[in-house]
Amino acid sequence: MHDIGLVNLALILLGALILILGSGVWIAVTLGLIGFIAMWLTTSVPIGSVLATTVWSASASWTLAALPLFIWMGEILFRTRLSEEMFRGLSPWLQWLPGRLVHVNVVGCGIFAAVSGSSAATCATIGKIALPELEKRGYDPGISLGSLAGSGTLGLLIPPSIPMVVYAVTANVSVLQVFLGGFLPGLLVMALYSGYIILWSMLNPSKIPPRDPPMSFRRKLAESTKLIPCLLLILAVFLALVFGFATATECAAWGVAGALLLAWWSGTLNRKTFFESVMSATRLTCMIMFILAGAAYTTAAMAYTGIPAALAEWVKGQHLTPSMLALYLSIMYIILGCLIDGISMIVLTAVVVLPMVQQAGLDLIWFGVYLVIHVEMAQITPPVGFNLFVLQNMSGRDTLTVAKAAFPFFILLLAAVFIITEFPQIVLLLPQLAFPPS
Amino acid sequence: QTKWNLPAAYPADNPHSENLALFAKDVAAATGDKLQITVHANASLFKAPDIKRAVQTGQVQIGEVLMSLHENEDPIYGVDVVPFLATSFAESKKLWAASRSAVEKKLASQGMMLLFAVPWAPQGIYAKKDLNSVEDMKGLKWRAYNVGTARIGELVGAQSVTVQAAELAQALATGVVNAFMTSAATGYDSKAWESVDHFYDTQAWIPKNMTFVNKAAFDALDKPTQDALLKAAAAAETRGWKMWEDKSGWYLDQLKAKGMKVQAPSPQLQAGLKKIGEQLTADWLKKAGAGGEAVIAAYKK
Amino acid sequence: MRVFLDRLYLFSGYAAGAFLILIFGIMMFMSVGRQFGFNIPAGDDFASWCMAAMAFLGLAHTFKKGEIIRVGLVVEQFTGRKRWALEVLALTIATAFTLYFTWHAVTMTYDSWRFNDMAQGVLSVPLWIPQIGYASGLLILAIALVDEMVDVLRGNKPTYEKEPPSSPDEFVERVASGGAG
Numbered sequence: 001m002h003d004i005g006l007v008n009l010a011l012i013l014l015g016a017l018i019l020i021l022g023s024g025v026w027i028a029v030t031l032g033l034i035g036f037i038a039m040w041l042t043t044s045v046p047i048g049s050v051l052a053t054t055v056w057s058a059s060a061s062w063t064l065a066a067l068p069l070f071i072w073m074g075e076i077l078f079r080t081r082l083s084e085e086m087f088r089g090l091s092p093w094l095q096w097l098p099g100r101l102v103h104v105n106v107v108g109c110g111i112f113a114a115v116s117g118s119s120a121a122t123c124a125t126i127g128k129i130a131l132p133e134l135e136k137r138g139y140d141p142g143i144s145l146g147s148l149a150g151s152g153t154l155g156l157l158i159p160p161s162i163p164m165v166v167y168a169v170t171a172n173v174s175v176l177q178v179f180l181g182g183f184l185p186g187l188l189v190m191a192l193y194s195g196y197i198i199l200w201s202m203l204n205p206s207k208i209p210p211r212d213p214p215m216s217f218r219r220k221l222a223e224s225t226k227l228i229p230c231l232l233l234i235l236a237v238f239l240a241l242v243f244g245f246a247t248a249t250e251c252a253a254w255g256v257a258g259a260l261l262l263a264w265w266s267g268t269l270n271r272k273t274f275f276e277s278v279m280s281a282t283r284l285t286c287m288i289m290f291i292l293a294g295a296a297y298t299t300a301a302m303a304y305t306g307i308p309a310a311l312a313e314w315v316k317g318q319h320l321t322p323s324m325l326a327l328y329l330s331i332m333y334i335i336l337g338c339l340i341d342g343i344s345m346i347v348l349t350a351v352v353v354l355p356m357v358q359q360a361g362l363d364l365i366w367f368g369v370y371l372v373i374h375v376e377m378a379q380i381t382p383p384v385g386f387n388l389f390v391l392q393n394m395s396g397r398d399t400l401t402v403a404k405a406a407f408p409f410f411i412l413l414l415a416a417v418f419i420i421t422e423f424p425q426i427v428l429l430l431p432q433l434a435f436p437p438s
Numbered sequence: 439q440t441k442w443n444l445p446a447a448y449p450a451d452n453p454h455s456e457n458l459a460l461f462a463k464d465v466a467a468a469t470g471d472k473l474q475i476t477v478h479a480n481a482s483l484f485k486a487p488d489i490k491r492a493v494q495t496g497q498v499q500i501g502e503v504l505m506s507l508h509e510n511e512d513p514i515y516g517v518d519v520v521p522f523l524a525t526s527f528a529e530s531k532k533l534w535a536a537s538r539s540a541v542e543k544k545l546a547s548q549g550m551m552l553l554f555a556v557p558w559a560p561q562g563i564y565a566k567k568d569l570n571s572v573e574d575m576k577g578l579k580w581r582a583y584n585v586g587t588a589r590i591g592e593l594v595g596a597q598s599v600t601v602q603a604a605e606l607a608q609a610l611a612t613g614v615v616n617a618f619m620t621s622a623a624t625g626y627d628s629k630a631w632e633s634v635d636h637f638y639d640t641q642a643w644i645p646k647n648m649t650f651v652n653k654a655a656f657d658a659l660d661k662p663t664q665d666a667l668l669k670a671a672a673a674a675e676t677r678g679w680k681m682w683e684d685k686s687g688w689y690l691d692q693l694k695a696k697g698m699k700v701q702a703p704s705p706q707l708q709a710g711l712k713k714i715g716e717q718l719t720a721d722w723l724k725k726a727g728a729g730g731e732a733v734i735a736a737y738k739k
Numbered sequence: 740m741r742v743f744l745d746r747l748y749l750f751s752g753y754a755a756g757a758f759l760i761l762i763f764g765i766m767m768f769m770s771v772g773r774q775f776g777f778n779i780p781a782g783d784d785f786a787s788w789c790m791a792a793m794a795f796l797g798l799a800h801t802f803k804k805g806e807i808i809r810v811g812l813v814v815e816q817f818t819g820r821k822r823w824a825l826e827v828l829a830l831t832i833a834t835a836f837t838l839y840f841t842w843h844a845v846t847m848t849y850d851s852w853r854f855n856d857m858a859q860g861v862l863s864v865p866l867w868i869p870q871i872g873y874a875s876g877l878l879i880l881a882i883a884l885v886d887e888m889v890d891v892l893r894g895n896k897p898t899y900e901k902e903p904p905s906s907p908d909e910f911v912e913r914v915a916s917g918g919a920g
């Protein structure tokens with residue numbers, strides 16, 4: 001056991017991360033190496049065994065199995081004409097709004113978030129449908145990538161949500177109440193995103209393609225019927241969840257079944273498209289899972305080094321007022337969120353942070369939603385941000401380019417944190433209506 | 439100075455985790471900080487299924503896990519989840535005394551050493567409707583998560599449903615599941631009253647968490663440190679049993695206070711369950727062979 | 740040899756795809772079966788194992804297709820000899836790590852067999868069986884990396900490299916065929 005001090009260790013790891021990533025080593029491998037270095041410097045346990053065990057444990061996961069299914073669903077829909085038609089259906093209604101079809105990203109992710117509990121799946125599914133359509137129509141890639149990265153994270157805030165389940169178990173609070181608590185903040189974040197898109201398009205009119213010629217109301221309605229199949233699909237999956245036909249994870253399988261049915265009905269399902277959709281979904285999943293494997297191992301290595309717990313202890317040592325505590329924790333979670341994935345961030349800091357939060361008199365349901373918004377930020381901050389990876393894979397543009405495009409949306413998430421800190425009722429209203437405090 | 443990592447699966451404010459934290463403190467105090475144990479609660483280092491493997495291969499030196507999680511590997515780990523074999527803390531203690539050396543032997547054969555075991559609260563049935571006899575359990579959507587609960591479901595004619603713990607709350611709210619077995623404590627922690635309203639305190643079995651060390655790591659300690667560790671372990675076992683005995687009544691009161699109908703099973707239901715228990719004990723004995731029979735014989739003496 | 744290796748990557752990719760379809764089948768059967776009183780014992784375990792098998796068996800195929808991502812900003816600044824050296828460096832690091840990882844995944848699987856480790860759910864399944872997918876997926880990835888390394892050392896262009904799309908049409912085309920990275 002060597003003693004080099006946690007601050008030095010953190011600096012060494014950060015330096016190594018930048019160096020290895022910069023030299024073009026694959027992201028998953030880089031993360032694995034960082035974990036290796038961290039453990040090699042601080043522990044005397046068999047590093048390779050930890051690597052093999054934690055990666056196996058992280059990938060043989062039931063809840064994770066929803067991810068490839070949702071991705072597959074997106075691949076199937078993408079190969080029907082339905083995704084294109086969905087755009088044609090929405091288009092007449094969004095023409096008057098500055099930013100036009102960019103809002104499809106926000107609304108599409110917001111709706112899809114009601115059936116998917118994962119950010120990467122939301123981003124991948126809507127991205128597969130929306131990115132090519134926006135690109136074809138000449139929208140600025142910056143705003144379409146950025147808004148997709150940001151909106152994909154709604155999968156975590158709008159129930160169902162995997163990190164909310166993890167939080168609820170960790171903090172011993174009701175999953176259902178945390179779910180309800182995320183609903184209004186989810187709408188708030190959507191409003192902030194759309195507001196920003198409107199503002200941005202008014203400032204950059206040249207980057208948005210010109211308006212389509214106006215249509216009669218009747219034409220608009222006729223065009224909108226094209227939306228029906230996709231909406232029916234989402235509705236069916238949602239109802240399967242609500243009426244107990246499927247658990248939150250099985251929902252994903254219903255989504256695939258529905259997409260296959262739609263593809264068959266629209267006549268685009270054949271051996272070739274089926275095969276391509278499976279292989280495309282497989283590759284995207286493998287790419288994400290490989291990084292997730294590296295991240296799972298780094299997370300375990302971090303637990304061995306004790307860096308996250310030490311950071312939380314340091315915040316605890318500052319003896320802060322509730323709002324200052326929220327501010328300090330925000331800073332801490334943003335730093336951690338750059339490097340480790342969101343769910344790990346919750347469990348690694350919980351032991352120190354939760355008692356601190358309770359002591360400060362903050363509501364644990366509120367804190368769960370606050371924390372999940374930070375997990376959302378972690379999805380879009382480099383170097384480790386899963387939405388960035390999904391979009392890099394889809395668009396061929398570099399992680400950092402996508403991260404730059406997503407930066408305004410990161411700021412908007414921060415704004416949402418500020419707003420719910422000032423007005424906690426936005427979070428607490430629905431849980432308290434459903435379960436009146438005794 | 440030696441530093442050990444102790445992965446555990448339950449949240450930091452669970453009595454088991456609290457007991458572990460006290461144990462770590464005792465060890466540090468008794469050895470003058472020569473042996474420091476960091477408790478990683480809440481599955482933050484390893485998840486429950488991997489903890490035993492992690493200790494066995496030296497990835498950590500010490501760990502805590504629900505003993506019955508490993509019953510598929512050896513039936514002796516599942517002796518405390520045989521339904522209606524030991525239904526009170528007193529009986530459970532007696533069963534532990536009868537089975538302890540067998541568990542120790544099994545762990546030793548895998549390069550590990552048992553330190554102590556602490557019980558959970560007794561297991562009862564949560565349901566959305568009245569259960570007056572086992573016939574009422576027919577057709578329930580019954581959560582089956584291990585061999586025992588799957589067998590019970592089968593024997594009462596319930597429909598076994600596979601739902602992971604993480605999805606249980608949603609599954610109950612939406613009706614995927616409408617009955618399951620766990621302790622009053624776990625029901626309290628997971629806010630069971632939000633989706634079910636009946637709790638039958640059947641005291642079906644009392645599972646235990648065991649804390650164990652890697653033998654090589656233990657042997658590497660000097661004699662005084664080893665002694666201090668064993669002494670703190672004995673104290674933790676006594677303290678843990680007392681914690682849960684004191685607290686199990688409190689958990690029942692809390693469920694009542696939250697508006698749940700908490701009741702003892704009717705004589706009819708109890709009789710029916712007892713019969714199922716006999717069947718399951720026979721099942722277990724068949725799997726556990728001569729070693730198992732010796733344990734049960736010692737327990738029944 | 741070339742044909743054999745390419746088939747190895749491709750067919751393990753197909754196996755990964757088959758596991759995806761299997762996950763779908765298991766989940767649908769669990770969900771729909773519940774309405775009719777069917778239950779797959781330990782269905783959650785089986786789906787989890789399919790997930791792990793899928794994630795790792797598809798790696799080599801995904802790598803060869805250039806869809807395992809990296810930060811290319813610095814590397815892409817260079818051309819010619821310097822670029823080649825950088826690619827060799829990145830490949831060396833990745834190959835070494837993957838070999839190390841593979842060795843330990845194989846050891847873990849072997850240990851599961853040696854320790855008689857069992858699944859902890861309703862069904863008692865020896866854990867080494869599902870772990871085979873994990874270990875062999877990594878092994879195939881390690882082979883692919885060594886293969887790539889030899890190829891690049893001989894002076895060939897890396898197969899994982901793709902030019903960024905130059906027009907929206909090409910972009911759409913790329914997205915259609917899978918990833919564009």
Ligand code: NA
Pocket residue numbers: 112113114115116117118154155156157158159160161
């Ligand atoms: Na969601």
Ligand code: NA
Pocket residue numbers: 337338339340377378379380381382383384385386
């Ligand atoms: Na991040």
